[in-house]
Amino acid sequence: MGFEYPYARGVAHLKSSDIRDLMKYAIDPRYISFAGGMPNNRLFPVDEVEEIYRRLPRKEKETAFQYGPTTGYPPLREAVKEYMASKGIPADSHDVMITTGSLQGIYIVSQLFLDPGDTVLAENPTFIGALTLFKSFQARTAGVPMDEHGILPERLEKAFERHPEAKFLYVIPNFHNPAGLIYSPRRRRYLLDFIRKNKLVLLEDDAYNELYFDEADRPLTRPVLSMADPDTARQIIYAGTFSKIFGPGFRLGWLVLPREVFPKAEIVKQSLDACSPNFSQVIANTFMREGYMKAYLERIRPEYRLRRDLILQAMEKHFPPGVRYVRPKGGFYVWVELPDGVPAARVLDYALENGVVFVLGKSFAPDDSLTSAFRLAYSNVDPEQIEPGIRVIGEGIRRAMARAQNPG
Amino acid sequence: MGFEYPYARGVAHLKSSDIRDLMKYAIDPRYISFAGGMPNNRLFPVDEVEEIYRRLPRKEKETAFQYGPTTGYPPLREAVKEYMASKGIPADSHDVMITTGSLQGIYIVSQLFLDPGDTVLAENPTFIGALTLFKSFQARTAGVPMDEHGILPERLEKAFERHPEAKFLYVIPNFHNPAGLIYSPRRRRYLLDFIRKNKLVLLEDDAYNELYFDEADRPLTRPVLSMADPDTARQIIYAGTFSKIFGPGFRLGWLVLPREVFPKAEIVKQSLDACSPNFSQVIANTFMREGYMKAYLERIRPEYRLRRDLILQAMEKHFPPGVRYVRPKGGFYVWVELPDGVPAARVLDYALENGVVFVLGKSFAPDDSLTSAFRLAYSNVDPEQIEPGIRVIGEGIRRAMARAQNPG
Numbered sequence: 001m002g003f004e005y006p007y008a009r010g011v012a013h014l015k016s017s018d019i020r021d022l023m024k025y026a027i028d029p030r031y032i033s034f035a036g037g038m039p040n041n042r043l044f045p046v047d048e049v050e051e052i053y054r055r056l057p058r059k060e061k062e063t064a065f066q067y068g069p070t071t072g073y074p075p076l077r078e079a080v081k082e083y084m085a086s087k088g089i090p091a092d093s094h095d096v097m098i099t100t101g102s103l104q105g106i107y108i109v110s111q112l113f114l115d116p117g118d119t120v121l122a123e124n125p126t127f128i129g130a131l132t133l134f135k136s137f138q139a140r141t142a143g144v145p146m147d148e149h150g151i152l153p154e155r156l157e158k159a160f161e162r163h164p165e166a167k168f169l170y171v172i173p174n175f176h177n178p179a180g181l182i183y184s185p186r187r188r189r190y191l192l193d194f195i196r197k198n199k200l201v202l203l204e205d206d207a208y209n210e211l212y213f214d215e216a217d218r219p220l221t222r223p224v225l226s227m228a229d230p231d232t233a234r235q236i237i238y239a240g241t242f243s244k245i246f247g248p249g250f251r252l253g254w255l256v257l258p259r260e261v262f263p264k265a266e267i268v269k270q271s272l273d274a275c276s277p278n279f280s281q282v283i284a285n286t287f288m289r290e291g292y293m294k295a296y297l298e299r300i301r302p303e304y305r306l307r308r309d310l311i312l313q314a315m316e317k318h319f320p321p322g323v324r325y326v327r328p329k330g331g332f333y334v335w336v337e338l339p340d341g342v343p344a345a346r347v348l349d350y351a352l353e354n355g356v357v358f359v360l361g362k363s364f365a366p367d368d369s370l371t372s373a374f375r376l377a378y379s380n381v382d383p384e385q386i387e388p389g390i391r392v393i394g395e396g397i398r399r400a401m402a403r404a405q406n407p408g
Numbered sequence: 409m410g411f412e413y414p415y416a417r418g419v420a421h422l423k424s425s426d427i428r429d430l431m432k433y434a435i436d437p438r439y440i441s442f443a444g445g446m447p448n449n450r451l452f453p454v455d456e457v458e459e460i461y462r463r464l465p466r467k468e469k470e471t472a473f474q475y476g477p478t479t480g481y482p483p484l485r486e487a488v489k490e491y492m493a494s495k496g497i498p499a500d501s502h503d504v505m506i507t508t509g510s511l512q513g514i515y516i517v518s519q520l521f522l523d524p525g526d527t528v529l530a531e532n533p534t535f536i537g538a539l540t541l542f543k544s545f546q547a548r549t550a551g552v553p554m555d556e557h558g559i560l561p562e563r564l565e566k567a568f569e570r571h572p573e574a575k576f577l578y579v580i581p582n583f584h585n586p587a588g589l590i591y592s593p594r595r596r597r598y599l600l601d602f603i604r605k606n607k608l609v610l611l612e613d614d615a616y617n618e619l620y621f622d623e624a625d626r627p628l629t630r631p632v633l634s635m636a637d638p639d640t641a642r643q644i645i646y647a648g649t650f651s652k653i654f655g656p657g658f659r660l661g662w663l664v665l666p667r668e669v670f671p672k673a674e675i676v677k678q679s680l681d682a683c684s685p686n687f688s689q690v691i692a693n694t695f696m697r698e699g700y701m702k703a704y705l706e707r708i709r710p711e712y713r714l715r716r717d718l719i720l721q722a723m724e725k726h727f728p729p730g731v732r733y734v735r736p737k738g739g740f741y742v743w744v745e746l747p748d749g750v751p752a753a754r755v756l757d758y759a760l761e762n763g764v765v766f767v768l769g770k771s772f773a774p775d776d777s778l779t780s781a782f783r784l785a786y787s788n789v790d791p792e793q794i795e796p797g798i799r800v801i802g803e804g805i806r807r808a809m810a811r812a813q814n815p816g
Contacts, residue, residue: 112419249471
């Protein structure tokens with residue numbers, strides 16, 4: 001009898017997702033890509049980092065090369081705490097842990113709470129990385145639809161009735177990935193009432209917080225956690241990231257955890273990778289403290305706003321009537337909904353044939369719904385490529401709609 | 409009724425280990441520390457990294473800031489493959505995945521194979537990080553004693569008889585942490601026979617491979633995987649790390665995985681942190697390819713050998729007869745065994761009172777055995793502190809032995 005790998009129960013069924021195949025087009029320079037949910041390559045602070053490293057005292061450079069505490073490089077933890085305090089995060093009830101990207105933060109929270117067969121409540125659509133992650137814990141995700149103001153209260157309540165055993169509610173209130181929307185203040189307060197009433201943990205993913213396009217929209221990006229009273233705050237875990245305010249390549253994020261949960265999260269983190277990259281942390285600390293971050297954000301916001309404006313103009317010009325989308329006030333994404341029954345997959349086929357790529361809506365659905373929707377990421381496209389790309393997609397939509405009306 | 413956190417089954421019982429408390433002494437400059445299993449702060453290539461970054465083409469710098477492929481930065485994967493090929497690792501049956509430190513590599517392997525209640529076979533003593541990690545999977549570790557040549561065959565067979573359900577065997581054949589020994593060629597071949605006969609997966613942790621002290625010992629560090637025939641090779645997963653050949657602060661390691669296992673490992677890795685730090689990977693790639701690594705290793709080997717010589721001289725001078733230890737031929741550690749019944753904890757108490765710290769043997773035992781042993785790490789001690797530190801420990805041993813002979 002030959003050798004067979006003794007895989008764990010949850011592993012035998014693991015399969016890679018369609019989105020990975022798409023990514024090969026996303027990095028192919030012959031394609032115009034609206035696929036990658038990533039910052040713009042040309043905007044990274046590459047010179048600033050050289051300057052930061054050169055100016056570091058020798059001792060700090062040595063620290064950058066060494067192992068560090070599991071919970072994070074202490075000066076960086078302090079810097080993040082101050083930053084979070086400026087956003088109204090309660091310093092008494094919560095503490096900050098540095099993570100290896102915010103995905104690791106979501107992983108840690110999942111390991112804390114999820115057993116095989118458990119349920120997570122989440123928006124539908126939601127962040128694809130979180131969906132895959134919950135699946136890797138053999139947990140099911142119950143998706144709750146949204147309107148332009150956020151998750152739909154009556155649908156959330158229905159979902160919770162069906163899944164009263166749900167371990168937590170995962171939401172992205174600011175510049176949602178992939179839906180591109182921002183929660184209204186009322187919908188945020190609703191979330192607080194909901195978790196209080198139902199004694200549910202809320203995991204708030206706030207990756208895009210700083211990427212508002214107009215100063216007037218800034219107050220809207222207030223974290224849900226900052227609005228909570230001391231009791232409800234205990235039920236909220238907040239995940240932040242340096243990926244959008246510095247660079248994903250440093251793999252740095254953070255969790256803001258209730259103090260009671262913190263020690264357990266530290267043990268989980270210890271086994272995942274002992275500590276996050278100290279080299280990244282030492283650099284990020286100076287980046288945050290010495291004004292580089294503020295300057296970087298002031299430089300990139302208009303760049304992303306420009307791309308948002310260009311994509312909306314092009315969509316207005318090239319998309320046929322009947323296509324719906326919400327005008328993004330920040331972040332990287334426009335979510336596009338075709339008339340019911342028009343398959344987005346057909347639009348993608350046409351786009352790929354004509355050198356354009358984006359991600360289908362069903363990739364962001366826990367249940368393979370959303371077959372008539374797709375996500376356009378404008379963050380990492382060159383401005384001059386936006387209109388030609390959207391023109392192709394518009395033509396693809398027109399053809400798919402015509403075919404849906406006259407099949408055969 | 410108040411709110412209670414709905415922890416997962418494996419999490420409620422999680423407790424932090426004693427070793428974390430010790431680490432506060434290890435970083436306190438008032439203590440002479442033989443505790444931390446880490447490279448020497450003063451030896452890191454801090455100037456080389458500045459040079460490497462400055463000389464990188466702009467495009468590569470931008471890549472360093474961005475997300476990368478889950479399996480690793482392609483040029484670095486290639487560099488590691490070539491490096492592994494030079495050590496005789498079969499390129500046909502295996503492929504390389506970059507991980508966020510080798511601990512993450514062990515985590516990925518554990519997630520592939522371990523269900524709650526499963527068993528891992530490992531050396532006793534073994535790497536404390538792996539022990540904690542296996543526990544976080546609710547797996548039990550069955551510890552197998554060693555002699556100076558490696559794991560004891562008859563004891564391994566007995567352990568496997570008791571745990572025929574064991575999922576894999578975890579070993580550190582080169583410059584063992586904490587035991588400081590290197591497997592004999594015969595014992596390596598025995599491992600191959602054992603896994604063939606028993607159809608068991610072997611996880612080979614080779615963190616210290618390059619840290620031999622004498623050129624003559626170099627051939628001894630040949631990975632077990634490189635000695636395997638094509639059939640047995642399928643059963644071996646190899647974990648390497650940049651922590652000892654570059655710096656732990658970059659959080660980079662790698663797995664050499666059988667090609668059949670690779671796709672599943674990629675899915676697991678995807679959910680852990682999407683990708684390892686690209687910034688670290690871009691720098692490590694140049695470090696490896698342009699001769700920096702070779703130069704660095706040639707610089708640090710004599711430094712660690714010097715510390716090994718100094719600690720052995722001091723132990724010979726200050727330790728009473730009856731204390732046993734194996735002379736390390738590489739790596740960071742000497743493992744010390746006191747006469748039976750002499751509690752190492754008493755030596756540590758005396759050492760701490762006198763400004764010296766090290767880690768107790770039982771921290772490395774899955775079953776809290778090894779109470780008369782301890783580990784001395786000479787890697788991150790200044791040469792002039794070694795003798796004064798060992799003198800204190802020697803006095804502590806003398807007192808503990810005297811008290812064990814004349815209790816009360």
